[in-house]
Amino acid sequence: MDKTHTRNRDTAPFIVRVDHGGGEIRDHIVSAVIDASGTWSTRNPLGTQGLPAIGEATSVNRISTPLPDVAGRDRQRFAGRRVLVVGASHSAANTLINLAELARDEPGTTILWAVRGNSAGKVFGGGEADGLPARGQLGTRLRRLVEAGVIELHTGFGIAALKPLNTGVSVNAVDGRTIDAHIVVPCTGFRPDLDILRELRLNLDPAVEAPSALGPLIDPEFHSCGTVPPHGAKLLTHPETYFYIAGMKSYGRAPTFLLATGYEQVRSVAAALAGDQTAADTVHLELPETGVCSSDAGTSCDAPPATGAQNPASGEGCCAVPEPVLIGFPTGLAHGRNGQN
Numbered sequence: 001m002d003k004t005h006t007r008n009r010d011t012a013p014f015i016v017r018v019d020h021g022g023g024e025i026r027d028h029i030v031s032a033v034i035d036a037s038g039t040w041s042t043r044n045p046l047g048t049q050g051l052p053a054i055g056e057a058t059s060v061n062r063i064s065t066p067l068p069d070v071a072g073r074d075r076q077r078f079a080g081r082r083v084l085v086v087g088a089s090h091s092a093a094n095t096l097i098n099l100a101e102l103a104r105d106e107p108g109t110t111i112l113w114a115v116r117g118n119s120a121g122k123v124f125g126g127g128e129a130d131g132l133p134a135r136g137q138l139g140t141r142l143r144r145l146v147e148a149g150v151i152e153l154h155t156g157f158g159i160a161a162l163k164p165l166n167t168g169v170s171v172n173a174v175d176g177r178t179i180d181a182h183i184v185v186p187c188t189g190f191r192p193d194l195d196i197l198r199e200l201r202l203n204l205d206p207a208v209e210a211p212s213a214l215g216p217l218i219d220p221e222f223h224s225c226g227t228v229p230p231h232g233a234k235l236l237t238h239p240e241t242y243f244y245i246a247g248m249k250s251y252g253r254a255p256t257f258l259l260a261t262g263y264e265q266v267r268s269v270a271a272a273l274a275g276d277q278t279a280a281d282t283v284h285l286e287l288p289e290t291g292v293c294s295s296d297a298g299t300s301c302d303a304p305p306a307t308g309a310q311n312p313a314s315g316e317g318c319c320a321v322p323e324p325v326l327i328g329f330p331t332g333l334a335h336g337r338n339g340q341n
Contacts (some may be wrong), residue, residue: 001142002199010241032242032273034266035197039190039248040066045161046086046186048116048174053162062162062169063184067091070098075184080108084171084179088123089117089188089255093142095185100145108153111150112179114157114171120146121313176330192249199240208231209252211245228261232268244269261285 001012006151016028043066047053056063083099085092096113103109124139145151158174168182174318192209194202205215213235218228236244246265251257262283272280 003201014240014243020275033244034269035243035249036247036262036266037193037196037249039192042188042191044188044191044253046162046184046188048158048160053159055164056162059162059164059169062134062164062182063186065188066190067095068185070095070102075102078102078109079106081182082110082112082168082180083183083185084112084114084181085187086114086171087189088117088120089187089189092185092187092269093123093138094152095187096145097138097141100150103150110152112152112154112181113146114154114159114173116156116158118156120153120155121236130151187280189246189253189255191253192245200243202239205252208254210237210250210254214250214251218251220254220255220256223256228256230264231261232265232283233272233280234268236265236269242273280296 001009013029013031014033016030016033017025018028019025044050045052046056046063064074064077068078070078077340079098079102085095085099092113092136098111098113099111103111113120124143142151146153154177156173156175157177157179159171162173162184163170166178168180169184170178171181173179173185182231194204196211203212204210205212208215210218214231217223217231217235233244236246238245246269247262248257250262250265264283268280268283271277281320
């Protein structure tokens, strides 16, 4: 039923409409939904105030995807080109280092880096003191590349407009400065795609668009990657019974998500669906508190992790995993939704 109907809503099954490709679209009737679809397909715009820069839409051919494979399938697009990386995120750190490696083999490759903040110091992380050693090493490598002049850094560069050129794009800052590049790599963070949940009743924090109970605990203006308390099903609930948003999407626009957090979220939700509320409520998580996780104008985590999303928590000891939970649907769940299993 659509979101305007209330009667018998708690016992009605969900419909998940899936495009299977080749023109085949099917509806699946399910008892519970865990939305762990992430935020990868919905990046933040290049402009300030959360809005696209003027001309951003018409310059789309000059803008790459976040974290392009500059050494592999996308190599020819970047080799020998003037590349502008925008943002102070984990993606920016990895892309910049990969571009520096490409520049050693491809003469003429020029690397520019623009951040909104007045300093890029936080992007370099905690160095040897970082609780995630590989993340600290990444920040150290990035700092050395900037200091050596391999990467040309522009601070305080809030983007106002983009203008396509014959072979590239002109990027204009709010203060009037201009950078010309062949291609722009957006590393400005991500936001959740809520369109697929349009007919569900959601309870979201008005600032970061995370579940309302979780939002204040992860707000990047007040919390870092390592200061988020353990949490599970109880904080991930919405008005819809048996519906959860988990993983990076559960953090909404907050850039401080670590995979170790997601693992514990899903374990707790699975326990709740299995009817083991004690296991669902007993959450354990140990995260390193070193390494700064603030934001570049509120859209990107400044302390680079080991290899972006590929590093769960740089160490098996970062998450104390409880005993495994046997997953099964309790009677109330199996038969409470109009007999649908």
